[in-house]
Amino acid sequence: MTGLRIAGRPEHIIISTSTALALRPAPVVHDVNGYYARLDVSPTATKREIREAYQALGGPNDAELTEIFKVLINRESRAAYDHKQPGSTFVDRAVVQAILRKAAAQAAQENAEFGTGRTARDIIGTLAEETGNPLLQFLASGSTEGFDDDGDRDRHPRSDPPAAWPYSYLLLASTCDDVDRLARWREGLAQALTGRGCSHFAVGFHAFNDLPFLVVRDIGIPVVFLHEEATVTGELITAASTAVVA
Numbered sequence: 461m462t463g464l465r466i467a468g469r470p471e472h473i474i475i476s477t478s479t480a481l482a483l484r485p486a487p488v489v490h491d492v493n494g495y496y497a498r499l500d501v502s503p504t505a506t507k508r509e510i511r512e513a514y515q516a517l518g519g520p521n522d523a524e525l526t527e528i529f530k531v532l533i534n535r536e537s538r539a540a541y542d543h544k545q546p547g548s549t550f551v552d553r554a555v556v557q558a559i560l561r562k563a564a565a566q567a568a569q570e571n572a573e574f575g576t577g578r579t580a581r582d583i584i585g586t587l588a589e590e591t592g593n594p595l596l597q598f599l600a601s602g603s604t605e606g607f608d609d610d611g612d613r614d615r616h617p618r619s620d621p622p623a624a625w626p627y628s629y630l631l632l633a634s635t636c637d638d639v640d641r642l643a644r645w646r647e648g649l650a651q652a653l654t655g656r657g658c659s660h661f662a663v664g665f666h667a668f669n670d671l672p673f674l675v676v677r678d679i680g681i682p683v684v685f686l687h688e689e690a691t692v693t694g695e696l697i698t699a700a701s702t703a704v705v706a
Contacts, residue, residue, distance in 0.1 A: 492544040495528045507533060527553055630664030636688035644692045649684055652701035673700045
């Protein structure tokens, strides 16, 4: 059961004897450049939510939003952004362009005073951004077209689950934290399984495959995983409860 871990309220674990369970603290995201605020989404937003916000705000016609979208839609660049600490800046194309403008003003002042012929690129050519790459190389890197969407499902679990969810839950190849939907899933299953010989079960989210739900019994009690993008319906609850007691 690769990729299985506990989430929610680990202090209330009832299945902690499983060696497959491991805690993974959620990162605290400081949104140092205001990317999430600019898109009006949470730092826990899924790629779908980020894409929808980008489209709703007219992103394809906005260079700033497009730059933000290109960073957040890719797992590696989003992780690099999310790990920035307060007071720091995530170096992106807008930041480099601002540095170039300041360097151009400095070059103009020096040329006027000393009769030199320096350019902005001369002044910043030896500087480096935080990753160690020259700023000019950063400016020249990357395509201006398209987006590097690596296909990874990269929703971060929230670090402090709401008080309305008093239980732990399991994640299988997922980091979804939609506990409101999970509560509906659990309540529906509890009602559907009443009197059917299943007094204990666990719930969670999965992105293991495209099935709307999975029933796994590897940890001693049935775990009913809801797909992270599935909608909770009566039909789905009926199908899942039937699979549990089958």
